[in-house]
Amino acid sequence: MENKFLLKINDQMYHSLINEKYVEIGDELAKDDFSVYGLNNSFYIDLNNKLINRSFVVKNPLIYEKGRVFRLRIDGSMVKKIEDSYSKGKVDVTPILNSFSNGEVTVSASSTASGYPVYNAFNDSSRYWKANNVDTSITMIFQKPIVLTSYSISKYYGTGPGPNYSSFAGSNDGRTWTTLVNKTSLSVNFNNNAAYTHYRFSLSGHTYAAEKFHTVKRIHIYRSYYQKLLILHDDKYKYYDSRSNEWGIIGDTCEEMDFLQYGILPSSIPEAAWAKISGEIELLYYREDDVPEMVISILTEPFTLAEEFDDQTIKIIEYTDNPDQEDSTITLETEPFTFYDEVGDSFDVLYYTDDPDKNEAELEIHHTYSPLDELDGDFELVTWTMEEEAEVQEELKPIFKEKIEDGDLYGVTVDLSKGIVYIK
Template identity: 35%
Template sequence: MYLKNMIPAMTSNTAPSGKVSATSVENTSTDGWCAFDGKANTYWSTSRGVISARIYYEFPSSQIIKKYTIKAGGEDGRLAPKTWTFEGSNDGTNWTVLDTQINQTDWASAGWGSVTTREYLISNDKRFTSYRVNVTQNNGHAYYLFIYEIEMFGVVFDKRCIIYNDSKYKIYDGANFIEAGISGTSPSESDYISKGMIDLSIIPESAWQQLQGDVELCYYSDDPSTTSTQFIVETTPFTFAEEWQDKEINVVEYTDDSQQTESSISLETESFILCDELGDNVDVLYYTDELTKTAATLEYDINYSPLDDIQNNFEVVTWTDESNNPPNLSLSALPVNQFVKQSNDFTLPGSLQAITVIKTASNNAKFLLSFDSGLTWKVYRYGKWIEVIVDDLNTIRKQAMSYKEISKLNESNFKNQGDKVRFGYYIEDRKQESLNATKIDATQLVIKSNVDNTKFQNLSFYVLNTEATIQISFNSGKILGQINDEDKGKVQYRVLLNDLPYFPNDGSFTRLAPSPVDINLNISERDMHFDKDNKLRVEFKDYWGNTDYWQTTFAGTYTGLMFMDESGEYLSDTFGGILKYLDFGMIFAGQTTLDQKVVIKNQLGYPIDNLLLEVNKEKLPEGVTIELSRTQAPFLATDYITYGLTKSLETQEFYVRIVADIEAKPVPNGIFELKINSNKATV
């Protein structure tokens, strides 16, 4: 038994399964599902001014959640949740509080922009279909609430199986059955967990044939609610008559009913002739407890002719003295068994619902069906269509479908079998049933099709399809656009980066969706080339398969608020790595260094406001001060600078210098940090 995150990596609010919703969302790139996508660089954000909200996940079926995790932080940690409850519900109206957290702080303790994942165990044994995190307070940010990731863990029970055959415990290694290495007389719990197989369906038929004799399936589960297990074994088609032929069958019945003194067992068999089973000589034993009865009379009806006793070929000799009466011989004979194939197909104008065979007298006809104009013949058994080799009449007689079997077929059984069908009839007559010869009056097909509809002849039908169009913009690593189809049909797309699948990551197209379809996707810098051009390609197609694409090349660049020196070289990357230091050389106590110019460039892809630049004083050596200024001359020293509206790709300049106190202690290779914060501008 172990805990597992029961929420898949979400790609939208409803895919691949379940449903995500939130009471507040800033935009589509920070929608609620971003907190369940399994990615470290995406997050759910409330709209501006909303600092308390609820985020929900609804499972397809009820789950018992025993633990949940929250990843939060970013910037200085004030965006993270501080106080919340974790709740469950089965109707979306009545909620049960499962966990309460108060004063959860220090989410960015590892430094500016860092995040922290915290887990919370809960005592819960009740199933709920919906769970939510109800945040009532963040860590002090005035405008937003961020959550990077949420996981919900449910109990998964261990289920293992070991094969017992030929007095040995065995497992399948992918090619053969090998001994499992069980030291005791039977597997222990640790043996099952460490050596047992999880999925028996991966074992092919050829491997099962390696096992001779009795095969036992030993099953283990630590689920306390499991009291029995069930295996579905698919075998080569057989009948009990074939397996039990010439064998004695013993049926043992147990009952705790003290009043029951006898049992009744009913056996359903194929039709048979009593004479075939009993042979030529039959002894009938009669018993009665009537004292006055001294004799018994047996009456039986049988279709018998002395000709039945004649074996092999024979001659018929006749004599007559009537010269005007020529000899005439009438002979009635039993036809040989035969398989009659229909020469033409029935064309199905709609879905086949059922087959009705109108027969008379004998039940000795059997049926095969062909859906490929007689190339192959099939029967429906064990939930699927099985091919029958029709070269041998005995095989056909054993495997063909009876009246009862063919009459039970329904629409679902004929699914994906095409729009035509052909019948094959196996006909057999027996001498004991010569008065009731096998006959089929008619075969009826029940087909769901349109009635009273208009019929056309010599009609050409053309579908006018307008190709889908795309409008795309790519800026600062963000793809924004829309796919439209004038026909209002469904469209789908995929994104390739440097000729490799990017979204979806398996290279497939997204699911068909009604147009217009919005595209809002961030290209991670981790996947870009920074030493050569990158190729970005968006392929899209409509319902009819018409494909087009949009393509561009771009130089790899970082996203975010980036620091650069006056030559335009980046000082750090998006991931917090240092690309270049501002080198002030050796600094002496009591010295003020020359100022250096630093540029801030907005590469977020959208305009920002309330930009705050400040010195991280916590990491400064004692006696050292970092001074900032908007201008070089005059240098107006301050420890923070604010800026107003900054558009995408716009830059802001400032100057920085270091002041060392006369009593400052020496610090070799000393460093300092500047941190920056901003809000997304409402334009």
């Protein structure tokens, strides 16, 4: 593994910056934290760049029978929205049907050949569904809303052609449909966070141009792993009710069934709901998939790392697995500064020698001091000459002031802010 870097704030919390997300890792580190969250060599952080995402690495979840809960205490007033966590897994929720309904889901088709009902596509027998038309559809109606994110359709090649394309839509009333997939292949993963009671497959195309019917052997439908959020606020477990747009109260305790019954996908909670929460809260993020840790990402008001690091002690921690590396060189790019900005009016010079015959230090210091260095701001330069016409450098534009004994008096204003001034 290449060298990785993390930031340590006030000798307490470790942080990183990943894809414009300010990530708090915690006060303890494991080797994997560097590989997962560490910054690469030559990383660049713009302290004045506006950020809107604070992310927190949460470990040691509470384990339930079906899932696990990651808990995070934060200031509730900082939350504008919570992002859903990435999950690559899925759960097969295909109903097993030996009739048009099993009490949980009902299926129908716009076209069916006699003796080949559509429910044949939802069981493991050797039977199949056959449609009399090439352009046809299958509708599934669930008793409870469900979030589907994937499906696969297999053709039955034994006695005829199958469809080449599929579209997929969701609805909660059977009249207004939301297109989720538009005319693509027969196996599809798609983004969907909405729960629907109605889903519809639209099938088109055919394997053999001469045939005017479809055969489908098996349909599988999948949902993503559950991600559900509850909060602990004012010593009460609460859930967001999307119908009333209010926070409901579960009670003083919370069990796994409460997450499954009341929990909601984190991104489904609108900013207006979070605006009603103030003070300290505890986020309870329920996940069905088996993961040892997760990152909870929160959208906030814009902030900069310059504000975040103000009056803080920042350490850069480097990890290397190179046994030959004995030191680390870190170069910082800063705003312009001068040597005087760093050392002030005085400093000590340390002189080292290994010459045993040296009894005292010999040090020569060259500097560009001028009495003009003692002057702040603008001042008036006065020159005196015994000549009737005094030669003064043209750039200074001298102005005659008055005659004095044995000569004339001229004056000019010098602006020190323009840099080095040469006077002849």
